[in-house]
Amino acid sequence: MVEERPHFGESRRLWGQSLASGRNTMVWMKRMRHLGALGVAILLLITAIVLGSLMRSSTRGAADPDTQEITTAEVNTTVRERITSLDPDVMTEAAVRGAIEDQLPALGARGFIRLSIPSKHIDVLIGTDYSLDNVMGISVQQNTWQYRLSLAPVNAPEELQSLYVTYMSTGMGNISGELMIGSAGPTAAQVRTSLSLMIAMWACLCLAAVCIIAVFVTPANHIAHRTRAWTPLRRGLTMTLVGALVAVPVVWTLASRTHAAAREQFARGTDLVVTSAVNTMSEWLSTGEVSAAYLHATYTMSYPDCSFRILVDGKLQDRAGVDYGPAAYQKPGDPATWRQLAPFIEGGTPRPAYLTTATKGGVRVELVAPEPDYWQDIHLRHMLFWAIPALFAVLFALGYLTGRRPESTVPSSEEILRHAVARQAVLTVLVVCLALVPAAGWFVQTYEAAAVGQLDKTLQHDAAALSSLLSSLDPSVAAKKSLQIADSTLAVARTGMVFSLKFQLKDGRTDGFNINPAESMLSVVTGTDTPTVRIIANNSDWSVPPGHSLAVRVIGASGRLKDGTVYTFLLGTTMRPVQQDMQELWKAAAWAGPVAFLFIVLAGLIAASLALHPVAESMRRLERFTGDAGHELRTPLSSIRLNAQVALNQDQQPEEFRRHLTAITSQAERSTHLSESLLLLAGLDREQSAPLAPVQLLDIWTDLHSAHAEALNAKSVTLQTPSKALTVTANRELLTIALDNLVENAVRYAPEGTTVAITALRTGGTVTIAVADQGPGVPPEALPHIWNRFTRIDPSRSRESGGSGLGLAIVRKAVEAMHGRVAVTSEVGRGSTFSIILPARTADL
Structure with missing residues (x-):
């Protein structure tokens, strides 16, 4: 008697079952999270649609800025035609108003029509009053003009309204008058509301896109372990988000x-x-x-x-x-x-x-x-520009470091691979961004140089214009009027004008004036027409702290007045145009830079995830292969162990020993067959394409008859094969394996005394080899799954009669390695037909 010792196999089996159950539950939870993400994406899309509708309705009552010119021209034509059709003898303000007031809705809620007919003492205003007496034709001294301008209604002086105004002094039939039409676009408040809704709409669309990408990029069967859900990365991001929520009101205040x-x-x-x-x-x-x-x-x-x-x-x-x-x-x-x-x-x-x-x-x-x-404000923005990212970095580092688990955990191979690819993607993005820094610096320098060049052209143009004006003036006029002329004519008068004029009168006196001279550095210079930079102490620019240096761009010139008097002048301006251009550039970069960076990071991560899919799928297949192999091998090995224990622990007769040894041999053969099937599947997983050559199908039929002769005779089943010779381009070994598994399944499920028929037919560009049986058939709901590994149609059937569940999976993989495909048709109670469809080559006869 051999003392029975405790075994750990049962505990391992129970642990494996609990692990498999937990894995299935986590897969289900992952899929539910995917469904939740899809639901969130749908809600975000609906929200975006609602926001888009609100955005369109926010400008209701305002004329479309893109069609204002056309609408105003149509109203102008209609009003003139209607005034022409009126009888001049009985024309009154009421008649004029009644003829044109129906045109007002086309001009927006705050539009207007102003018609003045002096000969009839008619002055009609329909719509909003903008105190137009100061902007009629006399003030501009033109018969026709059109401008885009901003005015405030008389009853709402704080509400600035954007208008497209046309004026025309014209004849309308036998009378003449002045017609002014104003089309009112969206107000500033409407524009802000519309812009806010548009930003919210795009934010919803972007978030919906992120949710959809997350659903399709992250596989549904990827398991996120519950004990590791609160990762250091998530903790760091959470701390950063909390810091941002706190920083926003503080920075705003x-x-x-x-x-x-x-x-x-x-x-x-x-x-x-x-x-x-x-x-x-x-x-x-x-x-x-x-x-x-x-x-x-x-x-x-x-x-x-x-x-x-x-x-x-x-x-x-x-x-x-x-x-x-x-x-x-x-x-x-x-x-x-x-x-x-x-x-x-x-x-x-x-x-x-x-x-x-x-x-x-x-x-x-x-x-x-x-x-x-x-x-x-500028200094505060510069400080926050550096302080806020530094604060976020510190918060992220604190969250990341405090989120590290002290105990050692062994991540799965897939997790290690994912982390490595994510790190590599982020590193690549950072390297790309660092590589773009010199290009960005070159672009900024080029942009600034272009802005300075444009300012120099303005200075040179203004200096030439001033020289031309001074050459036509006498000294007395130049001393009194040149400033007014310069202020109303020169472009630099709007950006900060430096103007010094000096000339020597014939009686020996000097005359001239200085506007905004900065001590001796901006005194009159001569002999240069190239703009230069002068640095002075700031006493005027609100964007520069008092006492700090201020750069001005100046140019000098000399010439003669009308009477020959020699003059010299210095003309200059501040660098505000350049600074404004650079500020606009930095504002655009402040918005576009982070967006571009996030887009690059997101694109890199998505590309890395997509590239990782095949590798991750291979690793999941490997894990599934290992788990399935252990699960399937456990049953025959347990049977072998049980029979061996029974044979060793009891006094058995030779017949009993033979029965147990026969069972051990059978289970060992089954384990060997299962191992060979698993190894074959593993090889087919690695082999994407097999070498092909012409194969004579008659030889394959002969091999099938020989291989299944014993099983056919045991069930009195007839194997019917084609008698016509047919050659197909395939891999002989893989084709034999595929047909062997199909015939084995057909014989296993075929009733006694029935026929298993094999047909081979070439149609068009394919060769179809079909194996048909008269067995119980396959339910329609099981057809999509029968090609998966370890799939059994009837779970109640024992593995001894139902096989290992790998045959059809091997068939599919073998056929796909030959660039073919599989198909099945079945009717419950009448049998099934499994087909192998291979592409036909010119050598196939």
């Missing part, structure tokens, strides 16, 4: 307070400027003249694109600078205020401007100063 303090300082300084300006103009009025051009030229260094208006006893005396239209006008007694303004004639995007006035005696000076980019 800090930026708002900094901007408010800088704006208050700007307002105080501007109030002092306008007070000084009104004192100067009050003194000049005693000499009989005032000059808004002098004020504009003097203060344009501090207030680019500013506007000055001088009123004497309530009447406009002079104006200079950018015209912001009636929306910038102030009534006596109005306090200083901030408004959104855009240039009246040029149109453009509205921006904040500070409106302030000062009065002394009968002189009133109004100043419109667009808000600059404050140096406090």
Whole structure:
């Protein structure tokens, strides 16, 4: 008697079953997460559709900016035709209004039609009133014009409205008049709302795309172990997200307070400027003249694109600078205020401007100063530009380091491969980005050089224009009028003009003037027509801290006045145009850079994931192969062990020993067959294409009859094969294996006394070899799965009668290695037909 010792096989079996059950549960959970991600993607798409509808409705009541010109032209034509059709003798304001008021809806909710017929004393305004008396034809002295501009309605002076306005002084039949039509586009609030909804819509679309990509990139059968779900990477990203949520309100509050303090300082300084300006103009009025051009030229260094208006006893005396239209006008007694303004004639995007006035005696000076980019805001942005990424990096590092598990865990081969590929993808993206840094630097330098070159061209053009003007002036006129001429003519007058003029009179006196000279560095120079840079201390630019250096671009020239007097002048401007161009570039880069980087990273990760699919699938097949092999080999090995224990632990008769040994031999043969099948499948997995050669099918039929003769005789089943010779281009070994498995299955399931028929037929470009039996058939719901490994149609059938479940999987792999495909048709109770379809070559007969 042999003492029975405890075995660990049973505990291993139970552990394997629990692991398989847990794996199936986790696969199910992973698939449910995929379904959840798809549901989130659908909800995001629906949200994007809703946001798109809201975006379209947010501009309801406004004319489409893309069709304003066409719509206005059509309304213009219709109005003139209708006025022409009216009887001049009985024409009244009511008749005119009734004839044209139905055209107003096409111009937007805030559009207007203004028709003036002086001969009939008719002045009709339909729609919104924008105080148009100041912008009629006399003010521009043109018969026809059209502009895009921004105006504020009389009843809502704070709400700037973008308009496309056309004016025409024309005849309409026997009468003549002035017709002005304004098409109202979206307001600034509508544009902001539409832009916000558009950003939200695109964000939803991007998130939906990420969800869909995650579903299709991440395989549904990939197992994320529950104990390792809270990875260091996720912890680091979570800490970064929490830091971002905290940083947003802090940064917003800090930026708002900094901007408010800088704006208050700007307002105080501007109030002092306008007070000084009104004192100067009050003194000049005693000499009989005032000059808004002098004020504009003097203060344009501090207030680019500013506007000055001088009123004497309530009447406009002079104006200079950018015209912001009636929306910038102030009534006596109005306090200083901030408004959104855009240039009246040029149109453009509205921006904040500070409106302030000062009065002394009968002189009133109004100043419109667009808000600059404050140096406090610039310094704060520069600090945050470095501080916020550094903070996020620290938070991510803390989360990553604190998220590392102290215990040692052994990741799976697939996880190791995925992490390696992800690291390599990120490293590649970083290398690409670092390689792009020199190219980005070269682009920035080239862009800045182009901006400086454009500024130099402007300076040279203005210097040539000023020289041409001065050559036609006398000394007395040049001393009085050249400043006004320069301020109204030269382009640099808007960006900060430096202007010094000097000439020697015939009586020996010198005359001229200096506007914005900076001590001796901006004194009059001669002998150069090439723009140069002068560095001076800043006392005027709000974007540069006081006392810091300020760069100005200057050019000098000389010539003769009309009477021959020699003059020299220095003309210059600030580097604001270049700085503004660079700021626009950096703003675009601030948005486009992170988006491009994230796109590159996302594209790299997606490409890496897609490239990883075949490798990951191979590793999953290897794991499945190992698990299936162990699962299938366990049964025969357990049977062998049991029979051996029974034979060794009891006093058996020779017949009993023979019975146990026969069972052991049978199970060993089954294990050997299963191992050979598994090894064959592993080889077919590696072999994507097998060598092909002409194969005579009659030889294959002979081999099949010999191989299955014993099984056929045991069940009285007849194997019927074609008698006609047919050659097919295939791999003889693989084709024999595939047909051997099909015939073995057919004989196993065929009832006694029936026939298993093999047919071979060439049709078109394929050769079809079919094996048909008269067995029980395959249920329709099982047909898609019968080609999978270890698939049995009837789970209740024992493995002894049902085989290993690998035969059809071997058939499919073998046929695919020969560039063919498999097919099956079956009817329950009447049998099945399994087909091998191979491509026909010219050598196949």
